[in-house]
Amino acid sequence: MKKREELAEKYKWDISAYCKSNNECLLELSSIQKQMQKIKEYEGNLTQENAIFESLVLCSDINRKLDRLIQFSYFKVSEDGNNSEQKELQEKAMSIAYEFASLSSFQAVEISALSTEFLTNLMKNTKFTQFSNYFREIIRNKAHILSKKEEELLIQMEQIAENFALTYKMMTDIDFVFEPVTDSTGKKYELTYGNYGIYIKSLDRTLRKNTAINMKKPFEKYNNTLVSNYIGAVKSDCIVSKIRKFTSSLDCVLFNEEISRNVFDNLIIAVNNNLGIFHRYFEAKRLKLKLRKMATYDINALINYKFDAKVSYDNAIQLIKKVVEPIGEEYVSLIQKAYDERWVDVYENKGKERGGYETGAYGIHPVVLMNYKDNFDSVFTLIHELGHAMHSYYSNKNQCYEKADYSIFLAEIASTVNEILMILYFIDNSNSCEEKLFYYDQFFHNFYASVNRQTMFVEFENKMHRIYEKTQVLSKDIINEEYLELNKKYFGKDVELLPLSKFEWSAIPHFYRAFYVYKYATGFISALLIAKKLYNKEESAKEKYLKFLSAGSSLPPLEILKLAGVNLEDPRTFQEVFDFADTILNNWK
Numbered sequence: 001m002k003k004r005e006e007l008a009e010k011y012k013w014d015i016s017a018y019c020k021s022n023n024e025c026l027l028e029l030s031s032i033q034k035q036m037q038k039i040k041e042y043e044g045n046l047t048q049e050n051a052i053f054e055s056l057v058l059c060s061d062i063n064r065k066l067d068r069l070i071q072f073s074y075f076k077v078s079e080d081g082n083n084s085e086q087k088e089l090q091e092k093a094m095s096i097a098y099e100f101a102s103l104s105s106f107q108a109v110e111i112s113a114l115s116t117e118f119l120t121n122l123m124k125n126t127k128f129t130q131f132s133n134y135f136r137e138i139i140r141n142k143a144h145i146l147s148k149k150e151e152e153l154l155i156q157m158e159q160i161a162e163n164f165a166l167t168y169k170m171m172t173d174i175d176f177v178f179e180p181v182t183d184s185t186g187k188k189y190e191l192t193y194g195n196y197g198i199y200i201k202s203l204d205r206t207l208r209k210n211t212a213i214n215m216k217k218p219f220e221k222y223n224n225t226l227v228s229n230y231i232g233a234v235k236s237d238c239i240v241s242k243i244r245k246f247t248s249s250l251d252c253v254l255f256n257e258e259i260s261r262n263v264f265d266n267l268i269i270a271v272n273n274n275l276g277i278f279h280r281y282f283e284a285k286r287l288k289l290k291l292r293k294m295a296t297y298d299i300n301a302l303i304n305y306k307f308d309a310k311v312s313y314d315n316a317i318q319l320i321k322k323v324v325e326p327i328g329e330e331y332v333s334l335i336q337k338a339y340d341e342r343w344v345d346v347y348e349n350k351g352k353e354r355g356g357y358e359t360g361a362y363g364i365h366p367v368v369l370m371n372y373k374d375n376f377d378s379v380f381t382l383i384h385e386l387g388h389a390m391h392s393y394y395s396n397k398n399q400c401y402e403k404a405d406y407s408i409f410l411a412e413i414a415s416t417v418n419e420i421l422m423i424l425y426f427i428d429n430s431n432s433c434e435e436k437l438f439y440y441d442q443f444f445h446n447f448y449a450s451v452n453r454q455t456m457f458v459e460f461e462n463k464m465h466r467i468y469e470k471t472q473v474l475s476k477d478i479i480n481e482e483y484l485e486l487n488k489k490y491f492g493k494d495v496e497l498l499p500l501s502k503f504e505w506s507a508i509p510h511f512y513r514a515f516y517v518y519k520y521a522t523g524f525i526s527a528l529l530i531a532k533k534l535y536n537k538e539e540s541a542k543e544k545y546l547k548f549l550s551a552g553s554s555l556p557p558l559e560i561l562k563l564a565g566v567n568l569e570d571p572r573t574f575q576e577v578f579d580f581a582d583t584i585l586n587n588w589k
């Protein structure tokens, strides 16, 4: 593998706008450390409008600078994780940020103690416009904040509760050993989490089956421990939300994300009403794979189409510009800008962070880290990450610092819109039926993985939490059997389940962050609707989408989605998605 110095400058990101050098970063950090001390002057004095305003402005200014420097130091570590000087710089920047968080922690406590009436006036005061979200959040949370003493106790208890996720991680990431898998010729392969994704897509059915079985075996063997640990996590979710005066753990999560309950209910009802579409997809895939009966381990198989065309980074950018044309000229030119100004760190080098990400800081262009491989998988990763980058770019450009970050509920929409536009583009521009079918399958597989599967997961989580909240009892049999029943329902009667399927719930790490995954489903559904409107050149679709991209967190997330023409509170929105999927499936021949 090449060393970083050996790569062409053209394919390395330009992060000079974040900071010029380590030295400059250190100088800036020490000047921030001095500036930070000023915040102490406000401690105990946050009752008057002026003092509140000044202290908020000071915090914003410092946090904004810290964000930028932390990112700079993080980028340098991403470039080469073996460089200890960069790691020290990152640690220094982080520790200053922690120090400032603790120095300024009185601010939220003192402001939260002010009356709702006073806070509402501040929120409406034009002088405080940039901080209106800050006050809105404090007012919204008032009913769920406890006394100072209780808060202290609860925070300590929550630290203990974190151990369920940690134990799970230790056990499944480190202690678990998977038996090697064999393919149809008897050849053996080592099985890890990393190559699971490759073998389960293989055209060799024996390999797929053995992969699915061997991956689940340790989860069966340690079922008792995994059950007990998961019950602990569910109990903790339920107890904490009860202490915080929520009617249920689900309502607690939805409240924090500012998502109304009917969005969650609409999702579950719509997916349940439309399971038939997924069952038809499984059947279409069975025919294509020429199987007598479809099994769960066949769902991920790539259909028989060798797709190994080479795509250089330069060509990928040109291709992406064509794909995003439905979003408008400006968006296309921003892709070129990202290329010209080197927002992307393209190729891998020795010591570089694996995978890909997009991030940035306010007032500066975003950046994307890739390990680009000259293939179509990489083109999909690139267009995905550039989707995040454009969302950040538009929100930063149009919102103040305090309202520029988009919420986690919206975070995967812009990236998924781009991916879907790319699949629709490939479907329309395929050179053969085989190629077209490959992309139909890719579309449907993504739809299944994001919508069907994640909804099954949240239905499971919801059941487990509700059973505990109602009866205070959960057991091995309830958990395993309920999961199996859901699998039967979601896969339908024509897909064969493995006897080990009932243990699969314990292989999902996300269950240690309750009710997280429904956002994958609502995100995909929203992105699909937006992409469909853009692709079909529906009137004002472009303008609406740009408003969505530009909104940051200036409004509650569901309101921002409405700017793009997507209303998740309306059940018809969900039906529109399934109707669209249905038309795509009808073309599958």
Ligand SMILES: [Zn+2]
Pocket: 384, 388, 412, 415
């Ligand atoms: Zn993403």
